[in-house]
Amino acid sequence: MKITAIIQARMGSTRLPGKVLMDLGGETVLCRVVRRLRRASMIQEVAVATTESPRDEPIIEACRQLGAAYFRGSEQDVLDRYFRAAQQFGSDAVVRITSDCPLIDPELVDQVVDSFVAHHADFGCNVLPRKYPRGLDTEVFTAEALRKVWQLSDQPHQREHVTSLFYERPGSFRHATVSGEQDYSCYRWTLDTPEDLCLIRAIYSHFEHRDDFAWREVLALMERLPELASLNAHIEQKPVRENENAQVY
Secondary structure, three states: OOEEEEEEOOOOOOOOOOHHHOEEOOEEHHHHHHHHHOOOOOOOEEEEEEEOOHHHHHHHHHHHHHOOEEEEEOOOOHHHHHHHHHHHHOOOEEEEEEOOOOOOOHHHHHHHHHHHHHOOOOEEEOEOOEOOOEOOOOEEEEHHHHHHHHHHOOOHHHHHHOOHHHHHOHHHOOEEEOOOOOOOOOOEOOOOOHHHHHHHHHHHHHOOOOOOOOHHHHHHHHHHOOOOHHHOOOOOOOOOOOOOOOOOO
């Protein structure tokens, strides 16, 4: 089984335009996401799915510099972008990661994929219920399940957010979930605002701008220095389902 991690990325962002190529300790945010995912042992390929818009040309150049495969597709119909990217890469299963997660943890990704494979599932995730910090979100689905979702999704939010139908029709798919023992969902480790960027830069600075640290090391840092969490604790997460105006990556 070929399992491909596909990172959705674009330069447009309502709250922090161009965030995926912003500097994070001497490397771009996208580079950090790619490099961290490459450490996941259950993934055979890490690729980027961006758009056909000319403004996303810098993402293509970044992929070339990283030696990462890429696909260009619809800007608004992200589900179609994923479906066609999976076809191009010959994927049997896809791990969906957004490009605003530069703290994505390869070991946690492996846990989700391993559970998905062990349960012969159509879809796996670590957000049901959400206990991990936001920014460690991992979803995995078979190419066949992706095809089914691609065919059945007929609402704008379903096309924009790729996996909506998996959550809205759980009885139609075999699910495998990984959930933490403790609830750390109060932490926000995703990148959507200048405040988020300030926090994530502080984290990388603490680890001397390496990107091989684990999520539990970040957790220990946040618990030791609670003032870090206050940098973006007031930021409200945009809704991702059933909202046509929610952000598209």
